[in-house]
Amino acid sequence: MKTAIHLGAAAAAAALFTATAAMAHISVSGPAFAGATHEASFGVGHGCDGADTYRVKVQIPSGVTSVRPMDSAFGKAVLEKDAEGNVTAVVWTKPTVEDVLPADTNYYKLTVRFKAPDTPFKTLHFPTIQTCRTADGVETTAEWVDTSGDHGSHGTGGDAPAALPAPALMILPPRAPGWNKYTVNEHVHDLSVFKDALIVWAGKAAYSPNPVTLGLIEAEPDTEVLSEIHPGTEIWVKY
Known part of the structure; x- marks a missing residue:
């Protein structure tokens, strides 16, 4: 040293x-710390090609435990689980079609509290399916499921790429003020984690x-x- x-x-x-970075249309607040409880807010910045968001399904990656979502003004949270009882997804849906706005005008925040896995410097991806609905009842989806890091276009609607960037959350090791010594077991390409x-x-x-x-x-x-x-x-x- x-x-x-x-x-x-x-x-x-x-x-x-102050560092600045481009945000995906579905963002997640972070970072989280390894083995600790984290409250993640998923930000839905836009609907689909002018249509309001009607439903959001966030998939929970393996290793994330103690998942407890919060209801929001958007709608109640519903858990999906596998055969072993592990939470695999959280779904928020507007209460009725009458609650869908006539246009894409609102920003939505959806929150989940969970325990992060003990995997410092690993990136967790939360593939998300966004369903939008027009005033006349036509539904479209945007699949925010790309975990490659090569995001390309961020458009939504009929001309959107097959896979848009999934919300990504970096896991950091515990820290203390001053010098901290770590052994990194992941390949860290983006040093903005620091x-x-x-x-x-x-x-x-x-x-x-x-x-x-x-x-x-x-x-x-x-x-x-x-x-x-x-x-x-x-x-x-x-x-």
Whole structure:
């Protein structure tokens, strides 16, 4: 672990730095922490080609336990389970067709509380089926089920791609203020998972979400910029 880079100015700048990212039409709040209870809110930003959302079915990935959804103004939550009693999906449906709005005007938030699996740095995907309904009763669906990371177009409606990006939630290890040592057992391609860290070290490579600190890393002799983390890598992260 190297400590030669001075973090005083970088830490001050970090307080002002805000990372931005494109959001899918069905988003999920996170990150979650390994083995801990997490309250995830699924945001439904749009309907389908001008039609209001009528039903949302969120599939629960394997390893997620103690699933307890919340009813919302959108509608009551219904659980689907497998033969062993494990929750496999949560479905919210508007109470009646009369509750469907005449146009796509509203944002909806649907919440589930669950225990995250003890799998640090793993990404959980929640494939989601969104059903919309027009004022004259025509139903269409948008399938937010792509887990490849290659999202392409985010359109909805009849010309939509076969699979839209599934809501994705990163699982982080427990942390403490200061330096934290981890062994990463997943391939981490997107280092924005460390967006609230001051700096990350892996051998002679380092990363920071703060542009000031990143500039110091780039200028440091014999230091590489960390761009991805391979399974089995030991890292140090300062929060």
